[in-house]
Amino acid sequence: MLPQSALLLVASLLAALPAKADGIYTRKSPVLQLNQKTYGSHIANSNYTSIVEFYAPWCGHCQNLKPAYEKAAQSLDGLARVAAVNCDEDENKPFCGQMGVQGFPTLKIVTPGKKPGKPRVEDYQGARSAKAIVDAVVDRIPNHVKRATDKDLDRWLGQNEERPKAILFTEKGTTSALIRALAIDYLGAIDVAQVRSKESASVEKFGISDFPKLVVLPSGEGAEIQVYDGELKKQPITEFLTQFASPNPDATGKAASTSANNKPKSKPKAKTPPKQSSTEEDAPTDAKEETETKPAQVPEPPKSPTCVLVLLPETISDEAATTALSSVAEIAHKHSLRGAHLFPVHSVPMTNTGSQTVRTALGLEGSKGVEIIAVNARRGWWRRYGNAEDFGIAAIEGWFDTIRLGEGAKEKLPEGLVRAGKTEPTNKEKEKEEKEEVEHDEL
Numbered sequence: 174m175l176p177q178s179a180l181l182l183v184a185s186l187l188a189a190l191p192a193k194a195d196g197i198y199t200r201k202s203p204v205l206q207l208n209q210k211t212y213g214s215h216i217a218n219s220n221y222t223s224i225v226e227f228y229a230p231w232c233g234h235c236q237n238l239k240p241a242y243e244k245a246a247q248s249l250d251g252l253a254r255v256a257a258v259n260c261d262e263d264e265n266k267p268f269c270g271q272m273g274v275q276g277f278p279t280l281k282i283v284t285p286g287k288k289p290g291k292p293r294v295e296d297y298q299g300a301r302s303a304k305a306i307v308d309a310v311v312d313r314i315p316n317h318v319k320r321a322t323d324k325d326l327d328r329w330l331g332q333n334e335e336r337p338k339a340i341l342f343t344e345k346g347t348t349s350a351l352i353r354a355l356a357i358d359y360l361g362a363i364d365v366a367q368v369r370s371k372e373s374a375s376v377e378k379f380g381i382s383d384f385p386k387l388v389v390l391p392s393g394e395g396a397e398i399q400v401y402d403g404e405l406k407k408q409p410i411t412e413f414l415t416q417f418a419s420p421n422p423d424a425t426g427k428a429a430s431t432s433a434n435n436k437p438k439s440k441p442k443a444k445t446p447p448k449q450s451s452t453e454e455d456a457p458t459d460a461k462e463e464t465e466t467k468p469a470q471v472p473e474p475p476k477s478p479t480c481v482l483v484l485l486p487e488t489i490s491d492e493a494a495t496t497a498l499s500s501v502a503e504i505a506h507k508h509s510l511r512g513a514h515l516f517p518v519h520s521v522p523m524t525n526t527g528s529q530t531v532r533t534a535l536g537l538e539g540s541k542g543v544e545i546i547a548v549n550a551r552r553g554w555w556r557r558y559g560n561a562e563d564f565g566i567a568a569i570e571g572w573f574d575t576i577r578l579g580e581g582a583k584e585k586l587p588e589g590l591v592r593a594g595k596t597e598p599t600n601k602e603k604e605k606e607e608k609e610e611v612e613h614d615e616l
């Protein structure tokens with residue numbers, strides 16, 4: 174057993190800071206996590222309506238909202254975007270200020286305007302339940318669906334000749350969120366209309382006998398009407414429609430997972446084969462996972478609970494220690510100038526009673542000098558910066574890079590330390606959060 178002091182030290186070092194940097198939504202959450210850049214590409218420039226939560230991880234009301242918000246995200250999947258911005262992240266702070274966020278959580282509904290990139294942004298003041306959120310967002314999904322009658326269907330069919338036409342025959346007078354979302358996906362590529370069952374001439378012309386029924390009139394002379402026979406669900410319909418035209422870049426749910434999608438206005442490369450597009454459609458979480466397992470492909474690695482500890486020797490004036498500290502500070506400074514993420518770094522003086530215990534637990538007791546270690550409490554590994562000869566910037570930065578890329582050997586964290594990192598802080602953190610919440614509920 175490790176002494177309590179060591180547990181506390183490791184608990185606070187391993188958990189406190191990474192917990193602050195981590196958002197409340199995990200990578201697998203249906204809620205998209207955004208920063209300023211991805212907000213621009215995936216929300217402000219989207220043809221979709223979005224709801225965006227501005228939050229701080231320590232805020233109790235934000236944590237209370239999480240289940241309802243994730244439920245809303247699930248219901249709105251394929252219909253609208255549900256996203257969150259962690260305003261506690263340094264890189265997001267100016268953006269949250271710009272958006273006029275004054276308390277947490279702040280929910281804003283972003284509806285596309287006439288001009289791309291100039292959406293209407295309004296505060297959502299409704300109930301914080303999944304249903305109320307879904308209703309408010311669905312209400313604002315843009316409607317590009319033509320409601321055609323016997324009188325004007327032919328005229329509509331004659332417009333934009335090069336585009337295929339999709340027509341939903343329905344008994345309903347309202348335009349569902351699903352058909353509105355499909356019209357957004359294919360905006361400019363397939364024109365979408367809705368015709369009521371009582372428009373008998375049109376119904377007869379298309380030979381419709383049961384409702385609802387979706388048909389497509391492909392472009393081109395003498396093209397035959399194609400009848401959709403599948404379920405009235407987004408994914409199979411998308412598969413069907415993609416035979417006739419490619420959906421727009423922001424049509425799939427894969428947004429915000431990487432910055433690969435940063436050029437929202439670029440046209441889809443070529444006709445996307447139906448198979449591929451349909452897998453994209455239902456695989457937003459897979460796309461997110463990909464960035465986790467292949468960090469080398471994304472410019473910024475996903476935030477990880479890895480942190481770096483600089484274990485200082487007894488004498489602070491130790492030359493190697495001074496060099497190591499100033500190198501690490503310089504690297505951190507460089508990163509922050511670029512707005513890039515660096516692992517949280519803590520220095521641990523020898524006077525800290527836990528310091529020696531950590532050295533012992535990690536088998537570094539023989540070392541009296543400065544030690545730099547990287548620890549990932551969640552995954553249960555640690556690594557030692559082994560180059561006692563060189564604490565220069567280049568060498569340490571190179572070592573950081575190997576961690577980032579997941580290269581090199583990792584040691585297993587001894588049991589006690591890991592458990593301390595996982596269980597100890599929760600109560601302690603809770604207290605801390607409660608305190609902070611009282612102090613910071615307003616920005």
Ligand SMILES: *[C@@H]1O[C@H](CO)[C@@H](O)[C@H](O)[C@H]1NC(C)=O
Pocket residue numbers: 218219220360361421422423424437438439440
């Ligand atoms: C939005 O719709 C237009 C057609 O009006 C389309 O060209 C554009 O690619 C769409 N934008 C996105 C981000 O998909």
